[in-house]
Amino acid sequence: MQKGKKRWTAALATMTALTLALSGCGGGGNNQSSASGSGGGTSDKPVELIWYTIGTPQKDVDSVMAEVSKYTTEKIGASVTMKMIDWGDYQQKMQVLVASGEPMDIIFTSSGGFDYVQNARKGAFAELDSLIDQYGKELKDTINPAFLEGSKVDGHNYAIPANKELPQQEVWRFNQNLVDQYGIDTKNVRSLDSLEPLLKTIKEKAPDVTPFAMDKNYVPYVPYDYVIQNLPMAVKLDTTDYKIVNVLDTPEMKEALATMHKYYKAGYVAPEAATTGSTSDLMTSGKWLLDRAQTQPFADNVWSTSYGYPVTSTPASDAIITNNSVQGSMMAISANSEHPDKAMQFLNLLNTDPVLRNMVDSGIEGTHYKKTADNRMENLPESKNYDMPSYSLGNNMLLYLNPNDPENKWDEFKKFNESGVDSPILSFNFDPKSVSSELAAVQNVKEQFWSSLMTGTVDPDQYLPQAIQKFNDAGLEKIMAEAQKQLDEWKAANGK
């Protein structure tokens, strides 16, 4: 025993020594970097803003940001460092970075990547109400007010939404080559049922084509807005009493699931749809007739260019403005930002100044792109080293047009945005704090039943009652009651 204790002390001593040595090194490193930082600064010291955003890291980010910094230092006295995190990693890495208190100023957030509402509630973002009033006047005038209104969490703004397409509208997309080849009539298509003759024709005439392409995330369209994406609690779009219902229990969904199962049995849907992660193979091979997607103006052109064959579409739903569509791309200021005021000034500039916005989007003029007219540009070969996702970097409507963009592109976007109808629960954000353990259990039930029901893989007559039963056992009713309580309070507070 005595001997064992001594060995342990020895190990402990070694480790302590080593820890000291390591922390010593770390400290030295810090000193050095701060020394060089202050040495490089001018008299009024531009502050450095650190900007985390989503997308595959690009080779020329640093050189472009150096150029951006020159511009912003002059305008607002702040330089910018951009850190890109790849699509698949963003959610997870940002969780860790924010949780560990990594220094950062501007954070990309959305309903899908590094969830906006949740993280606003957890305290990841600074509240922006007064900052917007102070530094964001131009910004407020530029972007569609529905964006700022719809992205409020508990009455406050925590992020600046990018000005882009506002409503979401579902469409049926068609592989036009097959439509022409087999003389298929797409004119009267709108509801799920109206697809049947088309699917039937293609199944008979071209058995090697997948008539109805879908992956496991497919959900038949029903006129409801979900309180939480893909959990069966929803409010009907034309509701008057604001009642939250279990969407699986509604006549619309029951009918849609029965139709899906009919299609599945007829072989219109790929047998493994419920476990298929993506339909990109089908899109590449062109062996599909139709699928459903979300649209925006000129989407047909974008799809046709990216697939290399003509794709057309017809509406499958109205254009609805929902939380999900409003919160599609936003930039927040980190709660631990040292310079929230400078960050806000930067966001204001980014969303209102075409020079800055296009520099961030396309790189350095003459290196990555060249201007061909006042509002037009063309990519140069170097642009492959700076290929950025436009949607995530602020106001889209300031972007220069590409050679094959129509002149009225942004006007059409504005028209599309005006055509959108507000969802009754737009800007209501459910706070699941008091039901988080039920929510975890319900998520598991959802994963178990959702895809196989929605793709029609299983018979709803048999599985739908089972699923509803299991959802309720897991506590869905309790969550719905809590959501209803919050919705009623919200409704009273907002005078709906």
Added chain:
Amino acid sequence: MGTFFKNLYRNKALLFMVLPGAIWFFFFSYLPLAGTIVAFKQYRFNRDGFWASIARSEWVGWDNFKFLFSTSDAYTITRNTLLYNLAFIVLGLIFSVLMAIILSELVNRKLSKLYQTGMFLPYFLSWVIVGYFVFSFLSMDRGLLNQILGWFGMDPIQWYSEAKYWPYIMVVVNLWKSIGYSSVVYLAAILGIDKSLYEAAMIDGANKWQQIRNITIPLLTPIMTIMTLLAVGKIFYADFGLFYQVPRDSGTLYAVTNVIDTYVYRGLMTTGEIGMSAAAGLYQSVVGFALVMISNYVVRRMDKDSALF
């Protein structure tokens, strides 16, 4: 104090060899232990960094553990985790010792190396890739198995929605992937056995089977015990890749493929409650710790030399 430094000096080579491992464990296993406190908090960010966030988050007692036990899934996931791991431990032990003995008895050294490498290879594959391998066998319309069934005039099977086949598929896939690695451990132990023991046995007229039963297996017992004890400590941890990737996350199979790790992942993926995932991890390690202590105690009772400590 003098003896302490003398000891340190005398064992310097050994201590030096232990150092990297000790450092690794200190930073990645002992230091983070303080963070288990998160399991009892509703974690909220604080602008002053991680420790401030922990300190200022609200205490919630055992609330974070509730989701693990609140539904009928609690039974399913615990049963699946335990039974699968038991099957993996028992069958894994039998098959890897068997393979190790067969490999050691092969006269042709070159062929033996070839088989060994072939068996080792799957160990290096990621579960995502293994998942696609399995899919190429089980796919509904293009899978190998359904084509073979077709040759015999049988109806194709929807493998990814028929739960009854999956306990066997999971066990086979896991054994295929892991045996190569563990049999190398046993093979090394077998090669370390003094050859004179076998010579003596042969002179006494023992046949191959008797040699294996009376020399190889008894001499392998200590390492078999250690490997098994180590595996028992992880009995509450399921291999996430195996249970998530190989069945392609198919909902209809959850009754036989949902385990603690996948349940936690699915439940918390969208809400991102760090406290609840920490609670699940703590629960798994506490149960694992208790099981190791108990089984080590039992082993020590039976055979002191084979116990871990």
